[in-house]
Amino acid sequence: MRTPLRPLTRRGLLTGTLGSAAMLATAGALAGCGTKGAQQTEAGCVSEDLSGTEKKLAFSNWPQYMDVDDKDESKRPSLDAFVASSGVQVTYTEDINDNNEFFGKVQNQLAACQGTDRDLIVLTDWMAARMIRLGWIQKLDPAKIPNVAANLLPSLLNRPLDPENRISIPWQSGLAGLAYNGGVTKEIRTVDELLTRPDLKGKVTALSEMRDTMGLLLQSNGHDPANFTTAQFDDALNTLKKAVASGQIRKFTGNDYAPDLAKGDIAACVGWSGDIIQLSAENKKIKFVAPDSGVMLFSDNMMVPNKATHKANAEALINHYYQPAIAAKLAAYVNYICPVKGAQAEMEKIDPELAANPLIFPDETLLSRSKVFMVLDEKQEKEYEGKYQQVIGA
Amino acid sequence: MTALAHVPTSTGQPAGPPPPPRHDRHRLLPYLLLLPGAAWLLLFFAVPLFQLAAASLYDPTGSLSTGYALTWAFGNYPDVLQAYWPQFARSFGYAGIALLLALLMGYPLAYAIAQKAGRWKNLLLVCVVAPMFTSFLVRTLAWKTILSDNGWLVGLLRDVHLLGPDGRLLATPVAVVLGLTYNFLPFLVLPLYASLERLDYRLLEAASDLYASPVQIFRKVTLPLSMPGLIAGTLLFFIPATGDYINAELLGTPNEYMIGNVIDSAFLVRLDYPQGAALSFLLMAAILAVVFGYLRRAGTEEVL
Numbered sequence: 001m002r003t004p005l006r007p008l009t010r011r012g013l014l015t016g017t018l019g020s021a022a023m024l025a026t027a028g029a030l031a032g033c034g035t036k037g038a039q040q041t042e043a044g045c046v047s048e049d050l051s052g053t054e055k056k057l058a059f060s061n062w063p064q065y066m067d068v069d070d071k072d073e074s075k076r077p078s079l080d081a082f083v084a085s086s087g088v089q090v091t092y093t094e095d096i097n098d099n100n101e102f103f104g105k106v107q108n109q110l111a112a113c114q115g116t117d118r119d120l121i122v123l124t125d126w127m128a129a130r131m132i133r134l135g136w137i138q139k140l141d142p143a144k145i146p147n148v149a150a151n152l153l154p155s156l157l158n159r160p161l162d163p164e165n166r167i168s169i170p171w172q173s174g175l176a177g178l179a180y181n182g183g184v185t186k187e188i189r190t191v192d193e194l195l196t197r198p199d200l201k202g203k204v205t206a207l208s209e210m211r212d213t214m215g216l217l218l219q220s221n222g223h224d225p226a227n228f229t230t231a232q233f234d235d236a237l238n239t240l241k242k243a244v245a246s247g248q249i250r251k252f253t254g255n256d257y258a259p260d261l262a263k264g265d266i267a268a269c270v271g272w273s274g275d276i277i278q279l280s281a282e283n284k285k286i287k288f289v290a291p292d293s294g295v296m297l298f299s300d301n302m303m304v305p306n307k308a309t310h311k312a313n314a315e316a317l318i319n320h321y322y323q324p325a326i327a328a329k330l331a332a333y334v335n336y337i338c339p340v341k342g343a344q345a346e347m348e349k350i351d352p353e354l355a356a357n358p359l360i361f362p363d364e365t366l367l368s369r370s371k372v373f374m375v376l377d378e379k380q381e382k383e384y385e386g387k388y389q390q391v392i393g394a
Numbered sequence: 395m396t397a398l399a400h401v402p403t404s405t406g407q408p409a410g411p412p413p414p415p416r417h418d419r420h421r422l423l424p425y426l427l428l429l430p431g432a433a434w435l436l437l438f439f440a441v442p443l444f445q446l447a448a449a450s451l452y453d454p455t456g457s458l459s460t461g462y463a464l465t466w467a468f469g470n471y472p473d474v475l476q477a478y479w480p481q482f483a484r485s486f487g488y489a490g491i492a493l494l495l496a497l498l499m500g501y502p503l504a505y506a507i508a509q510k511a512g513r514w515k516n517l518l519l520v521c522v523v524a525p526m527f528t529s530f531l532v533r534t535l536a537w538k539t540i541l542s543d544n545g546w547l548v549g550l551l552r553d554v555h556l557l558g559p560d561g562r563l564l565a566t567p568v569a570v571v572l573g574l575t576y577n578f579l580p581f582l583v584l585p586l587y588a589s590l591e592r593l594d595y596r597l598l599e600a601a602s603d604l605y606a607s608p609v610q611i612f613r614k615v616t617l618p619l620s621m622p623g624l625i626a627g628t629l630l631f632f633i634p635a636t637g638d639y640i641n642a643e644l645l646g647t648p649n650e651y652m653i654g655n656v657i658d659s660a661f662l663v664r665l666d667y668p669q670g671a672a673l674s675f676l677l678m679a680a681i682l683a684v685v686f687g688y689l690r691r692a693g694t695e696e697v698l
Contacts, residue, residue, distance in 0.1 A: 035452075035456075035461045035462045035667075036461045037458075037459055037460045037461035038458045038459050038461070039459040039460070100662045100663050101662065103662075104661075104662055107458075111458075133459070134458070134459055201560075202560070202562065202565070203543075244648065244649075249647075250565045250647055251565055251646075251647040251648065252648060256644075260538075263542055263543075263544060264543065264544050265542050265543045265544065265564060378457050378458070378459055379457075382457065382664065382665070382666070385663065385664050386664055386666070389659050389663060389664055390477075392648050393647070393648020393649060393651045393655075
């Protein structure tokens with residue numbers, strides 16, 4: 001007996017197609033349920049180093065973090081010097097705007113042990129620590145970067161995230177402290193003043209970067225940001241919570257506080273030294289303040305991610321930037337703290353005024369008051385970041 | 395795709411003579427035309443949606459380095475609702491107020507362009523659309539300058555004592571709502587314009603011949619005829635406005651953060667994927683509920 005075939009209707013076909021598509025999608029989702037751990041080992045994810053045959057290097061950095069020629073913006077003197085001396089063609093890309101955003105961009109590849117098409121990346125301490133913890137970063141060969149051991153500033157030697165100075169090498173460093181616009185308000189000296197002075201109400205911003213804001217608060221509350229307990233963190237967070245609840249703090253920002261401070265919409269803030277130097281070059285009334293309780297020292301670090309194929313070229317570039325003369329050239333343009341010893345003497349030749357600037361070449365007293373935030377493990381990071389995000393409202 | 399196997403001609407039965415191939419092509423054509431769109435939707439909407447659904451049920455104690463296991467953790471939903479209900483309420487509140495403001499401005503505007511602008515019609519339309527040629531972000535940043543504490547607007551409002559001497563607009567809910575209103579206004583105006591433009595003027599004349607007052611004409615003739623545009627416009631306005639986070643981020647403070655800001659931070663900063671996914675799903679569900687409720691009340695089958 002032949003069963004009659006159901007005539008095909010448009011609706012039937014559509015339902016059938018959609019139904020099977022939905023089932024396929026469900027099945028796919030269920031099959032892919034859960035995620036694998038992102039933890040890798042450096043040894044497990046190494047690629048062959050092609051530096052010997054390929055004179056190339058893909059270098060990702062932040063915008064405006066490289067010196068350019070005054071007359072020709074497309075020329076980068078310190079980088080061009082490297083190209084000339086080493087013969088390595090550098091593809092320089094300014095595609096890192098935000099640590100979290102960049103992490104999102106590369107996390108799928110690095111978690112799956114795939115290449116990112118980048119040989120050298122520059123990320124801030126805490127993000128560097130996270131990537132190192134995840135095993136996504138390759139160790140460098142100390143023999144190929146002798147200038148680092150010779151010229152790295154003593155206060156940046158043997159940092160907790162990289163005790164041997166061979167996995168994340170500071171590109172530039174900076175301070176997180178206070179800043180104010182003298183055209184709108186009178187001087188501030190302490191974190192307490194920032195968070196409680198009535199005339200600043202609603203005219204204060206703090207950084208959404210937890211380690212910078214909380215580091216200053218921990219110090220102001222008498223705790224050590226390099227070594228604190230959860231109770232101490234909560235204590236400092238409480239201080240911040242009060243300032244948010246009272247309306248003293250207007251908002252939490254990334255780099256975007258700078259134009260607001262210049263306009264006077266905000267009178268005082270927690271800010272970064274490099275931004276403030278650039279602002280004060282245009283408006284002398286904008287000043288950076290290192291509170292007596294202490295400032296936070298951070299670095300943006302050069303690192304070679306897993307599966308990068310030009311590690312030796314990257315090491316050559318790192319070594320190049322640790323020559324004092326080159327470092328001075330760079331520091332004269334970017335105005336952050338120069339991590340290279342001896343660059344100050346070289347800077348005298350370029351611009352004596354900058355050479356005397358304590359925010360580019362900090363003196364011993366300032367350095368002794370600066371702290372690096374404790375390295376957090378994954379659980380601590382989630383806990384502290386969660387609590388902090390709750391207070392700053394996101 | 396398996397459904398295609400039911401096509402009688404492809405079952406291999408020797409029963410009848412095969413229909414001419416031209417006819418067959420004709421019947422398949424609509425589906426072939428649908429294929430690119432359907433594949434696109436499947437790949438970039440359906441699959442991520444299911445992944446998101448799965449992520450919202452991950453074990454909340456998982457982490458990036460150890461990975462997340464699917465443990466059907468439905469508890470994620472009440473957890474995030476409890477922690478972030480104020481941001482949810484704010485999203486709908488701000489988007490609702492912005493929608494009202496936009497209707498008050500947008501309806502007369504669309505009506506004027508469609509019915510009264512005469513030869514200025516095209517120019518006025520360009521004026522509505524032209525801001526969209528610049529990026530959303532740039533337009534919102536421009537509002538930062540307009541509403542700045544030391545800007546002329548705040549100065550003026552202080553002079554007429556609408557604002558106290560220390561009053562401000564930037565970093566207040568007012569700024570966020572204004573930003574939302576401005577940024578999404580064209581999405582409301584354009585569909586409204588389209589339906590008002592087709593309005594038959596003779597119907598209005600007939601109504602007034604029958605002694606309807608202008609208010610009655612509007613209520614009984616103009617408004618019902620513009621309903622499809624109004625509904626499409628309000629949806630196009632309300633849905634993106636609810637999920638927006640740029641305006642709250644740039645023009646507001648943490649106290650104005652909307653649910654979009656929380657989702658952004660959950661995915662990118664806190665790396666709490668189960669929470670972020672659960673929030674995204676709740677937002678989607680809430681918007682769908684509001685939209686369906688609205689469509690039921692507005693009751694316009696011809697729109698959808």
